[in-house]
Amino acid sequence: MFCYVCQEDIAAIFGKADKGETGTLNKKEFKSVVKDICQRYPHVELYLKKKKLRNIANLLKSANGDNTELSIETFKQALSEVDTQMKNLPATAQVASQQGKYLAKCFNKMEKCENKPEGPLRFRGEGRHRFQPFRYRHFGSFAPLGREQTAAELPGDWVSIGHSSQWLWYSVYASKLVSWRTRSLVVSDWVRRFIFGRDSSSI
Known part of the structure; x- marks a missing residue:
């Protein structure tokens, strides 16, 4: 659900920033539209954080070298690079919930x-x-490994594997259930399974 920067928008952004109509942008002109770019296209801001660039001016410097003037072609190249690096959001319940x-x-x-x-x-x-x-x-993701163990990946590149991650998964899963009745049924089922083991009589 990312909104990619289309070529028409790039030309319009450049024209809005080029107040002197010189065909190039200086640093001051460019900074005047930086906030609007990041607000309209959130993935630009995500890309800067991923690449550890302090702001979009650093992105342009990497594409334009030490030149103080920026042409529209270099401008297109820099923003197109951002688009090529972005991936579609994963098809998970977490994404669907936030989109809903x-x-x-x-x-x-x-x-x-x-x-x-x-x-x-x-x-x-x-x-x-x-x-x-x-x-x-x-907010992170979980992957059940079997034998009451789970792998957890949380924001900040924090990874945990083991029984503690399984209990963390239990708590997160239960908190996302809609009604208290459903929660009580699911939790009671977990408790019975933990005490008596899985019911394999119907298999």
């Missing part, structure tokens, strides 16, 4: 945002987009 909450929020605010848009600036045309773009937050 995002869409529900948009639907609930549709009438309000029709009159007062709260999204980023439109690079092509006037005004703002109706909503803020979707931003995915990764």
Whole structure:
């Protein structure tokens, strides 16, 4: 659900920043649209963090060397590099849940945002987009290994394998169940299995 930077937008961004209509951007002109770029395209900001670049100016420096003026071709090259490095979001419940909450929020605010848009600036045309773009937050993932052991990968490159990760998975799984009735049934099933083992009588 990432919104990639299309070529038309790149040209519009460049034109908006090139106030002197010189065909090139200096550092000051470019910085005037940096915030709007990151707001409209969240994956640009994610890319900068991944590459440990402090801001988008560092990205352009890596593409443009020590030149102080930036041409539209170099500008396109830098932003296109960001697009090629981005991958689609994984098809997991965590992603679907966040996307569902995002869409529900948009639907609930549709009438309000029709009159007062709260999204980023439109690079092509006037005004703002109706909503803020979707931003995915990764809270980690679990992989059951069997024999009451689980591998856990959490934000910050923290990885854990073993029985403690299995109990962490139990707590996270139970917290995501919709109703208290479902939680009690699932937890009681886990307790019975832990005490008496798996019921294999019907196999």
